[in-house]
Amino acid sequence: MRTLYLQFVVTSICIMIMSSIIAFGVSNAYYQIYLKPFNDQKITKMAKETASFYEKSPQNIDEYMKHAASLGYQIYLADGYKKGTFYGSPFHDTKLNDKVISSVLNGHEYHGILQFPKKWFITGFFDDVLANTIGVPIQAGKTRYAMFIRPDIEQQFGEMRIFFAQLLMFTICFSIILIFIGTRYVVKPIRMLTKATKKIAEGNYNIRLDVDRRDEIGTLSKNFSRMAESLERLEEMRQEFVSNVSHEIQSPLASIQGFSQALRSKQVTEQQYDHYLSIIEEESRRLSLLSKQLLMLASLDKEKDIWEKTKFDLADQMKQVLSATEWHWREKDLAMDINLPSTEIQGDKRLLHQVWMNLIYNSIKFTEAGGTIFISLHNEDQKHVHVIVADTGVGISEEDLPHIFDRYYKADKSRKREESGSGLGLSIVKKIIELHQGTMTVESEEGKGTRFEVILPYM
Numbered sequence: 001m002r003t004l005y006l007q008f009v010v011t012s013i014c015i016m017i018m019s020s021i022i023a024f025g026v027s028n029a030y031y032q033i034y035l036k037p038f039n040d041q042k043i044t045k046m047a048k049e050t051a052s053f054y055e056k057s058p059q060n061i062d063e064y065m066k067h068a069a070s071l072g073y074q075i076y077l078a079d080g081y082k083k084g085t086f087y088g089s090p091f092h093d094t095k096l097n098d099k100v101i102s103s104v105l106n107g108h109e110y111h112g113i114l115q116f117p118k119k120w121f122i123t124g125f126f127d128d129v130l131a132n133t134i135g136v137p138i139q140a141g142k143t144r145y146a147m148f149i150r151p152d153i154e155q156q157f158g159e160m161r162i163f164f165a166q167l168l169m170f171t172i173c174f175s176i177i178l179i180f181i182g183t184r185y186v187v188k189p190i191r192m193l194t195k196a197t198k199k200i201a202e203g204n205y206n207i208r209l210d211v212d213r214r215d216e217i218g219t220l221s222k223n224f225s226r227m228a229e230s231l232e233r234l235e236e237m238r239q240e241f242v243s244n245v246s247h248e249i250q251s252p253l254a255s256i257q258g259f260s261q262a263l264r265s266k267q268v269t270e271q272q273y274d275h276y277l278s279i280i281e282e283e284s285r286r287l288s289l290l291s292k293q294l295l296m297l298a299s300l301d302k303e304k305d306i307w308e309k310t311k312f313d314l315a316d317q318m319k320q321v322l323s324a325t326e327w328h329w330r331e332k333d334l335a336m337d338i339n340l341p342s343t344e345i346q347g348d349k350r351l352l353h354q355v356w357m358n359l360i361y362n363s364i365k366f367t368e369a370g371g372t373i374f375i376s377l378h379n380e381d382q383k384h385v386h387v388i389v390a391d392t393g394v395g396i397s398e399e400d401l402p403h404i405f406d407r408y409y410k411a412d413k414s415r416k417r418e419e420s421g422s423g424l425g426l427s428i429v430k431k432i433i434e435l436h437q438g439t440m441t442v443e444s445e446e447g448k449g450t451r452f453e454v455i456l457p458y459m
Helices: 004-056 061-070 098-105 153-201 216-265 270-302 314-324 326-331 349-365 425-435
Strands: 073-078 084-087 134-140 143-151 310-313 335-339 344-347 372-378 384-391 439-445 449-457
Touching (some): 004 061, 004 143, 004 153, 061 073, 061 143, 098 134, 098 143, 153 216, 314 372, 314 384, 344 349, 349 384, 349 425, 349 449, 425 439
Antiparallel strands (some): 310 344, 384 449
8 A cells, every 4th residue: 555655755756857857848948049049159259269369370270279179179170171180079979061161161150059959858058069069260371271169068067067967966865865754744643643533433532642733734633633522522422411311211201100100009199190190291291302302403414404494573483482481481580671673584483483492491491580581683784683582590601601502511510500401402503593504602601691692694
């Protein structure tokens, strides 16, 4: 199996090779287009000056050419009989068309550098051939010669070529070594993440990644650690939920079973008979409510299109909820501060009814006798409807507040609530609001109350 480490190394090396090839091709194109004409002009000027200097100060042509060649040039001198002599380092290729020699002997210039064939990945400046020269005529007494000249690259730039070759070789070698080292640094956190995912797959959520980096991998590692913490917390809440639900189911079942046996014994008074039946009815209602909540949450998770959008008056719906819960808030002598102007929206009437029922019932349930519940509805921006349900109840602790929408989470102990629930009510509320593309916020302080705000689009 090819590891990410090996793939990263191979990819980096391939990029280096391709970059070098492309860079060499671009450099060669730059030479062919811009530098070759400039180089041709420069060497032509040098060739003319060499010929001019000799003609102004006549001397032995052979000795003069030897001295000129010793300054770092390769020279070929041809007479009228097309017989020539080489000076300086030998050419790798000495082929030259006789017509070219005749043309130069007749007084014309030969621009072999400019006319040298273009080839990919071969920079003509370094082609050590006789055809890649500048030819000018030179007069030695009564004899005219054709002089072909070019710089001796090996003599003039030999050390630099070795230097640049070594520089390139060491650059490639050290680059490859550093790629191996750097890739290990990059891939190491990914290997840690791979091991961590295996542990999570095995059910071990107690994972902490020690990755102190500020790049994308560092962010990924931090998010992974948060995910592991969330999964660990979710697993704890799931286990607690199973325990709570088991207790919630077991307790009414035990009551129903016990009182049913008592009724079958027929050794109870009429008053006890009615009392036992009322208890059985209440416990059955608790079981029914729990099962409905579980079924609703499951259906909201699996079926995104279960809701039916209709147009209705939200204020009327909330007033219906208040009427349905009137017995509860009147029993606790709660003051109801209500501001519900008529507001029409589009949404699932049945699901939203569940939202207001849960929020209002929770406020009634966790507000002490004589407290106040505030319910208001407004639409200031004409795009969203704001529904606020607030109370002066026991409030929620700062520790529990971030988790109240988590499934199975119950903050009853910290909130000192006498009545318990399944921990699903607010999860269902949030899910329904999200299905309606809305948002929900909560503010609370222990002993001072809680404020829920639901924002729904008109849709």
